Amino acid sequence: MKVIEARGLRKAFGATIALDGVDLSVEEGRILGLIGPNGAGKSTALNAILGLTPYQGQLRVLGRDPWTERDQLMRDVCFIADVAVLPRWMRVSQALDYVAGVHPRFDRAKAEGFLAKTDIHRASKIRELSKGMVTQLHLALVMAIDARLLVLDEPTLGLDILYRKQFYDSLLNDYFDRNRTIVVTTHQVEDVQHVLTDLMFINRGRIVLNCSMEEFESRYLEVAVRPEQVPAARALQPIHERQVLGRSILLFDLKSDRKSDHVDPQQLAALGDVRTPSIADLFVAVMGNKPGNQAGEAPRNYEGGAQ
């Protein structure tokens, strides 16, 4: 069952093209991470999926057209948008009352249960809560809804590492199952590396990488090459090279189309220590090799993502 199916999704704001013919297909039971630099089109893609913005091209979410059927779609779709959007004047109890009132699939007891694990008081106004608590509240509301698709747009922006860890832990332990699907965008890629089942890189409105995490782990390898082996390693055409504490770290794509014969993992093991790269390092490598960008030009510390 396809949860999201997009063909040639396009969206332009004046002369700026936010989405340039995106094809997307998300199966049920996946956790897809949509990773890209600022202005890459992530939020536009999510807004189109959520029926918040009109678009060109074909798009079906749970078999519905999000733009014309937003209110019906929202029975099965939940989302947390990029910043805290809970109305600041509202009380926690009112937020619970309201969602229970309008949402047929909201389980109030479940939400109360999640809130009981936090320091959030029912009588507090949302403006009185810290940023982390507002996110906890929103997550409690959303996790208590029996939805099939959850969309998270920078859900942990501005939160400290404890709240971030807790956020993804509760999502995996208390919410996610085989019948649910999650799409998440974040700049804090190290938080989600072990959460995702699928990975997608998006840049300038186009998808530049789309693979499952199993594929990611078997396809990309990073080698900390011993100094004397560097020329031999470079001959194997790594897609990226960087220096860390005087050692050369080379990133290899084992199934690159550019090479006639694939690199053998055994071969790499002989050159130095082999490991799975972080998503952040792959991101820098992939974005750096795109036409128009010079290799190595992309910032090392990609938006706080790289180690």
Added chain:
Amino acid sequence: MNTPSNTLPESFGSQGTASTALSATRPFYWSLRRELWEYRSIYLAPLAIAGVILLGFMFALISLPHTMRTLSSLDPEHQRSALAHPYDVAGGLIMGAAFLVSFFYSIDTLYGERRDRSIFFWKSLPVSDLTTVLAKASIPLLVLPTVAFVITVVTQSIMLLLSSVLLLASGLSVATLWSQLELYQTLLMLLYHLVTVHMLWYAPIYAWLLLVSAWARRTPFLWAILPPLAVGIFEKVAFHSSHFAALVGYRFSGGAAAVASMQGDFPIHAGMHLTPGKFLSSPGLWFGLAVAAIFLAAAVRLRRYREPI
């Protein structure tokens, strides 16, 4: 509002059965409730005015026994106005407060949810733009006239009660006061005025304000005022006429000529001759309602396209 944690298991059970029986009117009902949570001035402002009126009335009460003793020297028309005037003023002021709140509510509501970005939260729930806009339109069109009526009834009753207690304590009869006031008829007039003028005749005004509120990226107040002003000025300069200004002025005047035939200076009083037939057959009413419907439809459509600002 607080649900104590020890009642959780029960509320869980009732929630489970209630959720299957959700009717189509529930999103509307809860949308309306949330407007009352957010804009507490909807009832607080008329209540505050009523409080001030009652406070002032209590000071004025001191002279009531004197007025009653000298009342017989006045002619019947002045007798009535001497006693009924504070009640008319109270009704008028509460209604005026409700109109002001309606005005500022309508201009802010669809703009405010975009300004504080909460529109993303509202749109993340299965409530259509139509339901939302209709709930918001019901605040000036239904809720505030009702609130004004109820608060007026309560305020005038308290005024009458205080007067009666004072007169009885001074050893005077309350019969004259009660017979002169015709409170029941005055309230009926007020109800008629609220339904005809505030709910029906003013509908295009509120719909226009809601439309601007859904459209404007900043300063919705100016956008609501300046374009009609510009049209009026343009017409005046270009054609030396003022049909548009007259149209807007006629709308704000409350269509008084159609609602009732006037006598006396105060717009609502017991001696008013009501003309509902004339009102319902006036083209101005139906033209206004049609315009209101168009404005509201446009506001619904705009809200679909609108993102936070």
